[in-house]
Amino acid sequence: MASNMKLKKVSLSTTPDESALRSLELGNIVYLNGLVYSAREGAYIKVVDEGTPLPLDLPELSAANFHCSPAAAKRPDGSYDVGAVSATASFRFRKWMDGWFRASGARLIMGKGGMSSDDYKRYFVPNNAIYLTTVGYGTGALLGRGVKRVRDVHWLNELGIAQAMWILEVENLGPFIVESDMNGNSLFERENEKISAGLAKLYEGTKPAVLKRFGETDDRSDELI
Amino acid sequence: MIPIDVVHSTAMTLMEKAAIEIPDDYLAGIKSAADAEEGDLSSFVLQSMLENYETAKDDRRAMCGDTGCPRWYVKMGNEARIEGGPVSLETTLRRATAQATNEIPLRPNRVHPLWRTDHNNNIGIQAPEIEFGFEPEGDWLDLVAVHKGGLFGTDYRMLFPSDGIEGIKRFFLDCLIAFGKRGLACQPAILGIGLGGNKDACMVHGKRAACLRVVGDRNPDSEIAELELELTELGNSIGMGAMGFVGNSMVIDTHIEVGYCHTGGMQMSFHAFCLSSRRACARIYPDGRVEYRTDPRWFTPYQRRETVEWPLT
Ligand code: SF4
Numbered sequence: 001m002a003s004n005m006k007l008k009k010v011s012l013s014t015t016p017d018e019s020a021l022r023s024l025e026l027g028n029i030v031y032l033n034g035l036v037y038s039a040r041e042g043a044y045i046k047v048v049d050e051g052t053p054l055p056l057d058l059p060e061l062s063a064a065n066f067h068c069s070p071a072a073a074k075r076p077d078g079s080y081d082v083g084a085v086s087a088t089a090s091f092r093f094r095k096w097m098d099g100w101f102r103a104s105g106a107r108l109i110m111g112k113g114g115m116s117s118d119d120y121k122r123y124f125v126p127n128n129a130i131y132l133t134t135v136g137y138g139t140g141a142l143l144g145r146g147v148k149r150v151r152d153v154h155w156l157n158e159l160g161i162a163q164a165m166w167i168l169e170v171e172n173l174g175p176f177i178v179e180s181d182m183n184g185n186s187l188f189e190r191e192n193e194k195i196s197a198g199l200a201k202l203y204e205g206t207k208p209a210v211l212k213r214f215g216e217t218d219d220r221s222d223e224l225i
Numbered sequence: 226m227i228p229i230d231v232v233h234s235t236a237m238t239l240m241e242k243a244a245i246e247i248p249d250d251y252l253a254g255i256k257s258a259a260d261a262e263e264g265d266l267s268s269f270v271l272q273s274m275l276e277n278y279e280t281a282k283d284d285r286r287a288m289c290g291d292t293g294c295p296r297w298y299v300k301m302g303n304e305a306r307i308e309g310g311p312v313s314l315e316t317t318l319r320r321a322t323a324q325a326t327n328e329i330p331l332r333p334n335r336v337h338p339l340w341r342t343d344h345n346n347n348i349g350i351q352a353p354e355i356e357f358g359f360e361p362e363g364d365w366l367d368l369v370a371v372h373k374g375g376l377f378g379t380d381y382r383m384l385f386p387s388d389g390i391e392g393i394k395r396f397f398l399d400c401l402i403a404f405g406k407r408g409l410a411c412q413p414a415i416l417g418i419g420l421g422g423n424k425d426a427c428m429v430h431g432k433r434a435a436c437l438r439v440v441g442d443r444n445p446d447s448e449i450a451e452l453e454l455e456l457t458e459l460g461n462s463i464g465m466g467a468m469g470f471v472g473n474s475m476v477i478d479t480h481i482e483v484g485y486c487h488t489g490g491m492q493m494s495f496h497a498f499c500l501s502s503r504r505a506c507a508r509i510y511p512d513g514r515v516e517y518r519t520d521p522r523w524f525t526p527y528q529r530r531e532t533v534e535w536p537l538t
Contacts, residue, residue, distance in 0.1 A: 006265060007265060007266070007269055029269070069290070069291075069332055070290060071287050071292050071329070071330050071331050071332040072330060072332075073329075081330060083286040083287045083329060083330050083331075084281070084286050084287035084289055084290040084292070085290040086289045086290030086291045087290075088291070089377070113408065113409055114407060135269070135270050135273045135274075136270055136274050136277065136408075136411060136467070136468070136500050137289075137408060137411050137468070138274060138277060138288060138289040138374075138411055138499065138500035138501045139273050139274065139276075139289075140277070140288060140290035140291070140501075141278075141281035141287065141289075142273065142276060142277045142280050143290065144280075144284070144286050144287070144290065145280055145284060145286075160333070160336075160343040160345065161332065161343070161345055162332060162333065162336075162343065175269075175273055177266070177468075187266075188406070188407045188469060191469060191470045191471050192406060192407075192469065194464075194471050195464045195465050195469075195471060198463075198464045199402070199463070199464075202398060202459075202463060202464075203395065203398060205391060206391045206392070206394050206395035206398070207388075207391055207392065208395070209382065209384060209388055209392055209395070210384070210385045210387055210388050210392070211383065211385065213382075
């Protein structure tokens with residue numbers, strides 16, 4: 001088994017200053033303290049596309065946007081029981097990121113799978129923001145343990161549990177891995193580059209399928225056989 | 226007669242077990258993957274997962290925040306009779322799914338594909354899926370709850386006999402690499418491969434291969450069993466590990482199920498049962514006894530029968 005000791009672990013505020021973000025390196029392990037909120041396509045459409053005002057003070061209260069939906073249920077006293085929390089795949093939200101950064105002042109985007117380094121350079125770097133990826137990605141129970149309380153939930157009736165904006169008080173919420181840095185580099189891309197080097201050898205001896213599909217050729221007039 | 230209230234209470238327990246308790250066979254598989262993993266990031270991911278499974282059990286909270294799509298596999302011995310009949314059985318499973326979603330809690334993932342209507346209980350049109358199987362003997366009812374996760378990690382392709390085993394391997398690698406990048410498949414996974422049948426049956430066989438066979442189980446056809454091992458090894462030699470980081474843990478096990486198909490084709494489907502390989506099973510007897518287990522024991526000689534007659538003469 002590899003030793004994880006060399007992975008650096010960092011505790012970070014959910015309203016981090018620029019220097020704290022600059023000191024983070026790809027592959028660092030991060031735990032968050034403060035207030036985080038969930039916002040994904042439902043909230044993005046409302047705010048970015050439709051211009052609905054934010055339901056809370058951002059980024060004063062939080063600069064940490066989690067692409068997630070909690071497994072939550074309402075208790076009889078009206079408070080919420082958050083069981084587990086896991087992220088959802090972030091690449092689907094790239095088209096809203098620039099607008100969202102401008103509306104919310106977010107500095108940290110947490111989610112699943114990250115985005116491309118092009119997206120980071122185009123949208124994240126100008127807004128001094130970085131991307132933290134969840135781990136696994138199935139570490140929902142660990143993340144659930146980091147959620148101390150549901151401070152509030154917005155747009156629950158309109159958007160449903162999964163898409164509502166959940167405002168969560170968190171303590172040592174994590175682990176997260178630093179996926180993009182302040183220069184817009186991507187850890188996933190760095191790893192993929194290393195892996196890609198060995199792929200040709202892996203495919204040796206296999207042959208392309210008898211019947212091709214579009215996607216394997218972008219020429220729609222191709223016979224495919 | 227199998228009492229319907231026992232079906233309900235058992236279904237509630239299974240929903241909870243599936244969401245919270247990682248099955249032993251998969252856990253053992255992740256542990257040995259963690260021992261063998263040499264990539265530091267991939268290894269960190271596996272260690273975190275092992276911690277996560279413990280946390281889920283200690284806190285009685287769902288192991289993953291995406292609690293997947295609950296679905297049911299139901300099997301009956303030929304002599305089983307259920308109080309209220311099959312409709313009452315289906316109704317009970319739907320009710321238990323809704324109630325458990327609220328009580329555990331699970332994430333209400335199920336929405337209308339177009340209107341995105343969410344009843345906040347994982348119930349809707351054609352949801353949850355309830356599939357049935359039968360066995361020639363017995364008066365029992367088997368319930369298997371599967372909470373299938375993963376939007377990423379499934380594909381289907383019509384291959385042809387001339388594509389051969391090399392074609393199967395190539396499509397296997399294509400799927401694994403495409404969905405393994407950035408860890409979208411939440412690997413290392415139990416992979417299910419469906420071969421043959423027709424398009425829909427091929428998907429069904431592959432999904433059942435992933436969800437209803439335990440780690441270490443081999444197909445009774447010795448050559449298919451060999452291929453299962455070979456594909457596992459191939460997957461683990463990509464150079465990719467958990468979350469798509471450099472490493473060697475992609476596949477915990479591979480299961481292949483076949484179905485007879487049209488003479489001209491060789492359909493192939495690929496399914497990944499993710500880091501939250503959630504399944505829980507129980508057998509209910511007419512006297513109300515319930516036995517819990519994690520092995521669905523779905524694929525019996527009867528399920529894979531090849532001839533007209535049963536029993537074999
Ligand atoms: S694929 Fe599985 S482990 Fe990953 S987020 Fe979905 S349910 Fe969780």
